[in-house]
Amino acid sequence: MTGFATPLAGYLLVAALLFAIGLAGALTRRNAILVLIGIELMLNAANLNLIAFWRYGPNPQALTGFMFAIFSIAVAAAEAAVGLGLVISIYRHTHTTDLDQMNRMKG
Amino acid sequence: MGVIFYLLAALTLAGGLAAVLLKNTVHCALALTVAFAGLALLFLRLDAQFAGFAQILVYVGAVAILVVFAILLTRGSETPTEGVFSRSWFVGLVIAAAVFAALGAAIVESAPALPGETAAPSVTVLGIGDALVTRYVLPLEIVALLFTAAIIGAVIVAMREKERAK
Secondary structure, three states: OOOOOOHHHHHHHHHHHHHHHHHHHHHHEOEHHHHHHHHHHHHHHHHHHHHHHHHHOOOHHHOHHHHHHHHHHHHHHHHHHHHHHHHHHHHHHHOOOEHHHOOOOOO | OOHHHHHHHHHHHHHHHHHHHOOOHHHHHHHHHHHHHHHHHHHHHOOOHHHHHHHHHHHHHHHHHHHHHHHHHOOOOOOOOOOOEOOOHHHHHHHHHHHHHHHHHHHHHHHHHOOOOOOOOOOOHHHHHHHHHOOOHHHHHHHHHHHHHHHHHHHHHHOOOOOOOO
16 A cells, blocks of 8 residues: 555645645534634644654754644644633623624624 | 554544534534544654644543533534534635645645655653753743633633623
8 A cells, every 4th residue: 555655745645634624614614613623623734744744854853843743732722722712702692603693793 | 654544544534524524513522532533643653652642631631521511511512403504615615625725736746755754763751851941941931821821811701701780
């Protein structure tokens, strides 16, 4: 089973596909929580890219891409906490998580 | 590129697809957990043990639970009658397909020039900790500050507002 020229190309393709899936989810779903799930998938695809480039890059001992991925995981966790807090807060206000119905900026 | 890579890639992508496509929101959250676990296994395949276990701890352990909590707190588990996809779903699908086409074309085009199989780098937790407190100490401190701000911000945003004065 040698579908790709190099292992790195395989990982990059998986990451690109996962990113496209996450983007499609974020752009097409109605529920705000599902949009956040799509964003999380996109962030994870970026992490996979970072780790793959670190592993097959010229100088993996420098840990550069690896550290970038670790910090990216940390920032994504903070983003998820704040994002879900916002969804809960909006739900209390409007009693819906349907993004098609959130069409006014006035509270 | 062994069979294991294809199995893990299929597991991850199937989890991601299910998370985006399923109707029941709780099922979506569970499928998301599968995708996160598949990604953690891919990280382990890439000799990034620390990142793989951090992925399991942070995503499978914390973020997935947080998503389930948010779904239950907002009664999002009830499937809406008017469908789960927004009115402009077709435009979103086209944009996602265009982005994937651009990324895929770039990868396929540059595939022969990408570096091939290399020896696995020997990364120890000692080395990671050493790098975190020497070369990467400033990002580490900034992330610590970000976490403090995020915790306070999330609590304040989600805190129930006092009943307005009548």
